[in-house]
Amino acid sequence: MSDDRKPRIEPYTAPAGGWGSVKSVVEILRREKVPVPSTVKELWRQNKPRGFTCVSCAWPQPGHPLMFEFCENGAKASAWELTSLRTTPEFFAQHTVTELRNWSDYELEQNGRLTQPMRYDRASDKYVPVVWEEAFREIGAELKKLAPKSVVFYASGRASLETSYLYALFARLYGNNNLPDSSNMCHEATGVALRQCIGTAVGTVVLDDFDKTDGIFFFGQNAGVNSPRMMHDLQKAAQRGVPIIVFNPVRERGLERFTNPQNPLEMLTGRETPLATQYHQVKTGGDIAAIAGLCKTLLALDDEALANGTPRVLDTDFIAAHTHGFDAFVAWVRAQSWDAIEADSGLPRAALEGAARVYARCNAVIGVYGMGLTQHVLGEYNIYMLANLLLMRGNIGKPGAGICPVRGHSNVQGQRTVGIADDPALVPLDRLAEQYGFEPPRERGLHTVEACKGVLDGSVHGFIGLGGNFLRAIPDQERVIAAWDKLRLTVQIATKLNRTHLVNGEVAYLLPCLGRIERVVENGKAQVLSTEDSTSCIHASVGKAEPASPDLLSETRIVAEMAKATLPPNPKVPWDTWENDYATIRDAIEQTYPDQFRDYNQRMWQPGGFHRPNSARERIWKTATGKANLIAPPALVATGFDDAPGRFRLMTMRSNDQFNTTVYGYDDRFRGIYGTRDVVMMHKDDIAQLGLREGQVVKLVSDAGDGIAREVGGLSVVAFDIPRGCIGGYYPECNPLIPLSHHTLFSMLPAAKSVPVRIVAEATG
Structure with missing residues (x-):
């Protein structure tokens, strides 16, 4: 496809939201050629009772929704699904897979919705049409030939609770816990x-x-990009004087100021709401040090209060009754010097003390975090430190307080709830055994990093993808892609064409499914799905839009049909009943998880949904000690590598115009980058020190020290407000630079927010 984009870099001075958000939504509606009446009708139903849950982020739906309960990215995601553009068998007849590999991520998905099931024909290097019955029959035959432990069942975060439950059961009945997912x-x-x-x-x-x-x-x-509806709640808090203290390596517009597109007065007058009362640009990987500084200040303030006989700063009653490890943690904090804290966080002592004093004055504090904490080698310790900070003043288990991880994908948390987990300890296997009359596999399955290693070493022979763009999302992309065609079977369930579909096993199928917004009818009856949001709240989701093609099946039916074609009959596993009436799947989920899903079919219709029980919220600590544990980290820096001359900490980032691997366009207006994603964002002093200039083309080279060559080139240097020694580049374009070995200590999560790289100028002319 032709590419006539003209990259430009220019500051964006407007707030988040406002007319910029409206313009962006109008542009994507135009580009997707979505009929206006159907768009308005569907957006009106988004995130509302009896409507559908957003296919973008997992921010909760309020019980009393706004007139338009969607954000810019939610509208984009809906337009992406409602598009009138189509990727038909005629399209595949005109293009080889090799040719399509030269298309960009944007161009592939921009071609529109898939319309018919396809099988890869290696001789012609093209996808060819296949009827559903034949596809299921051959997939089942192939799975029967493969050793169950050699097959991976991957799931992205969009599949419903009903589909996810059946998918996890399918894998375990087949014989493995190989259930990696986007989490x-x-x-x-x-x-x-x-x-x-x-x-x-x-x-x-x-x-x-x-x-x-x-x-x-x-x-x-970054609420402005990853969960924009959250900004309504932040705006309300800011307007009543709640301090919002931000620690983030870059200044994200969505946490600085906001104009509410749903407020006519704000839109007409241009009125903005300032959000962050303090904004601290911590070094990427420096959050442990920053939080240590906050905790050290709290201890000093408490010491002062104790000496003066004034009220304590620490919640000593809560600490005594509910925590374990407090004294050891305090000793660790006191042992950290301010010089080390300042150097490793990149923040001055005065700034950290000022933030801590605000924290000490608050009675109920929410600690919000995202992948800026999780995606580091010491990612778990980042989270321990935030929990420690909250526990010091009893800020878990009381109204208005708590820890708040913001999940990105729209049902990734829910998938884990209903059994998509590689760790069998997280699943009630004994109950499943009794419920379905089989012996579930007990050994741990493969998670994402292990699945990739299995592809590389040849122990993985089959891959089923329930949505997502696996090969674009993973680290070490080029190495895994090079080994991928050695797989015997690959099956991809999807709504649109993406890069993963262009790398195939010996036998490969592309199975198009209905989207969440579309009507699902089984056995003449309209079906309802359900999802879980970031706050463990369950919502019904009703799709009513006309399907993109009459040949599409729901994800639920596709999973059930594959299972029937693969597994021996089991009278206790009613696949036919389930795929004809999704309410019976919810009955089965309730039977498996009675404490979590009591009266599931009735309560999911409540405005605002129903919450699953949360023991920590009730100050019941289901830990080995029976209390909330304060855990000290082994280091102040979470990167997992030492700084060295010429080595930079690469932070992969998402643009304003994307969601996960889906790229809606090439503009990142909040960062002032237009028409391109091929950039590296650097501090101006680092640019000068390396003898580079703005706009110069460079490549990033892995500095992992493992002897494997990794690089991403063709990147233009952009001067950016980012801490020295840290650089930013877009995800997933920079994923090839992340070694499979560069992951969190315990969860093996790719450490994509602090990747060791060097910058090399590319030859010109």
């Missing part, structure tokens, strides 16, 4: 860390807490 690349560290320190794998905050809090502390999360 392995974003928030797996959250589940591991929070289970250790507070006894639950998810956050403790619900939406109402934002109305009750008197302090919000942000770490490594």
Whole structure:
């Protein structure tokens, strides 16, 4: 495809939201050729009772929604799904797979919705049409030939709870726990860390807490891009005087100031709401040091209060009754010098003391974080440190307070809830065994990094992808892609064509599915799906839009049909019943998880959904000690590597015009970068020190020291407000620079926010 983009770099001075957001939505609606009446009708239903849950982020739906309960990125995601553009069999007849590999990510998905099931024909190097029955029959035959432990069942974060439950059951009935999902690349560290320190794998905050809090502390999360509807809650908090303290390497516009597109007065007058009351540009990987500085200040303030006989700063009653490890943690904090804290955080002592004093004055604080904490070698310790900070003043388990991991994908948390997990300890296997009359596999399965290693060493022979763009999302892309065609079977369930579909095993199928917004009818009856948001709240989701093609099947039916074609009959596993009536799947989920899904089919219709129980929210600590654990880190820097001359910490970033691997366009207006994603963002002094100039083309080269050559070239240097020694580049374009070995200590989450690289000028002319 032709590319007539004209890259330009120019400052963006407007707030988040406002007319810039409206213009961006109008542009994508035009580009996707979405009929205006159907668009308005569907957007009106988005994130509302009896409507559909957003296919973008997982921010909760309020019980009393706004007139338009969607954001810029949510509207883009809906337009992306409602597009009138189509990728038909005629398209595949005109293009070889090799040719399509030269298309950009944007161009591939921009071609539109897939319309018919396709099989890869290696002789012609093209996808050819296939009927559903034949596809299921051959997939089942291939799976029967393969050793169950050699097959991976990957899931992205969009599949419904119903589909996810069946998918996980299919894998276990087949004989493995090889169930990696997109949480392995974003928030797996959250589940591991929070289970250790507070006894639950998810956050403790619900939406109402934002109305009750008197302090919000942000770490490594960009609400303006990753969860824009959250900005409505932040705006309300800011307007009533709640301090919002931000720690993030770059100044994200969505945390600085906001004009609400749903407020006519603000839109007409251009009125902005300042959000962050303090903004601290911590070094990437320096959050442990920054939080250590906050904790050190709290201890000093408490010492002063104790000496003066004034009220204590620490919540000593809570600490005594509910925590374990406090004294050891205090000793660690006191042992950290201010010189080390300042050097490793990149922040002055006065700034950290000022932030800590604000924290000390607040009675109920929410600690919000995103992948800026999770995606480091010491990612779990980043989360432990935030939990430690909150526990010091009893800020977990009371109204208006708690820990709030912001999940990106729209049902990634829910998938884990209903069984998509490589760790069998997270799944009620005994209950499944009794419910379905089989012996589930007990050994741990493959997560994402291990699945990639299995492709490289030849132990993985089959891959089924329930959505997503696996090969674009993973680290060490080029090495894994080079080995991918040795797989015997690859099956991709998807709505649009993406890069992963162009790298195939010996036998390969591309199975197009209905989107969440579209009507699902089974056995003459309209079906309903459900999802879980970031606050563990379950919502019904009703699709009503006309399907993109009459040949599409729902993800639920595709999974059930593959299972029937693969597995021996089992009278206790009613695949036919489930695929004809999704309410019976929810009954099965309730039977497997009775404490979590009581009265599932009835309660999911509640406005605002229903919350799963959360023991930590009730100050019941399901940990090994029976209390909330304060855990000290082994170092002040989370990167997992030492700084060295010429070595930079690369932070991969998402633009304003993308969601995960889906690129909606080439403009990142909040950062003032237009028409390109091929950039490296650098501090102006680092540019000068390396003898580079703005606009110069460079390549990033891995400095992991493992002897494997990795590089990404063709990147233009952009002067940017980022701490010295740190650089930014776009995800997924920079993923080839991340070694498979560069991951968190316990969850093996790729450490994509601090990657060791060097910068090399490319030859010109």
